[in-house]
Amino acid sequence: MKPQNPSLTAPQVKGLVQMIGLTRDREFNCSECLEHVSEYAEHQMTGQELDAAIACIEQHLKLCPECREEYEALLKILRAGA
Amino acid sequence: MTDEEINWPETLRAQDSGQQAAAVDALRGVLLNGLRIALNNRPEVSEAQLEDFAQDALLRVLDRLDQFQGRSRFTTWAQAIALNTAFAELRRKRWRDVSLDALLTAGDQMAEPAILPDDVLGGDEDRTRLVNALRRAIAEELTPKQRAAILGELQEMPFNQITALLGTSRNAGYKLLHDARRALKNRLLEAGITGTDIQSAFTL
Structure with a gap:
């Protein structure tokens, strides 16, 4: 969809409301997410306990579809054993 | 030798040019x-x-070797950078025809009733109140760039593209x-709309 003629759909408004609901005063940005995502993905694969310092990566992944897409692709690689 | 047995950062910095070249080749293969x-x-x-992505990613990884802190396997860290490189390029190609003017104009329209109809979440009174408050907040609290950025996000425009159009870094954009x-x-919250109200709007 191109933004020249916007008309928000119900799912888009829902997405906006959801983003607002998830907003915290302190959040990881995309660079911080990239810095920690390999560690987070390995924790997810092994079920190890997560360091509290990087726990807010989960919140960033809920808010940022691009970082989430890259994280899911990383899991795919790890699951393939590559 | 397994991945765990290779000290990648050390090997990639090796003084022995043959050893270093072999490590660079091996890493390119892992990324590809x-x-x-x-x-x-x-x-x-x-x-x-894929080979172009792997090569671009390899250069980024080599450039950032000092940032690897050993909290994950080196190859997992490098793969994350490779994916970031590849997806950024794939997203950029999809949205390359959108201009800043178009994005800003569209963003300004976000507060208009036609863009956010009262009943967009359904005719329920609470939802209508939420949408009305949201429209006012968008109109009165946000700058044109913020409106444009939010609209771009909602329309699944790549974040790199949004920040490029707005002339900001990715971190500044975030x-x-x-x-x-x-x-x-x-x-x-000031309008009396609680977290519970927001949650209830999710069930469309």
Whole structure:
């Protein structure tokens, strides 16, 4: 969809409301997410306990579809054993 | 030798040029293999593109070797950078025809009733109140750039593209969006719309 003629759909408004609901005063940005995502993905694969310092990566992944897409692709690689 | 047994950062910095070149080649192979797996559901991505992504990613990884802190396997860290490189390029191509003017104009229209109809979440009174408050908050609390950035996000425009159009870094762009979300949230709270109200609007 191109933004020249916007008309928000119900799912888009829902997405906006959801983003607002998830907003915290302190959040990881995309660079911080990239810095920690390999560690987070390995924790997810092994079920190890997560360091509290990087726990807010989960919140960033809920808010940022691009970082989430890259994280899911990383899991795919790890699951393939590559 | 397994991945765990190789000290990648040390080998990639080796004084012995033959050893270093071998490590660089091996890492390129690891990245290319990972990209093939990650993007195997995208038939539009050619082998030549995968090789370009792997090469670009390799250069980024080598440039950032000092930032690797050993909290994960080196190859997992490098794969994350490779995926970031590849997806950024794939997203950029999809949205390259959108201009800043178009994005800003569209963003300004976000507060208009036609864009956010009262009943967009359904005719329920609470939802209508939420949408009305949201429209006012968007109009009164956000800057044109914030409106444009939020609209771009909602329309699944790549974040790199949004920040490129707005002329900001990715981190500055994230802060722009974060400040916008916080302003909207605070305004909704001031209007008496609670977290529970927001949650209930999810069940469309």
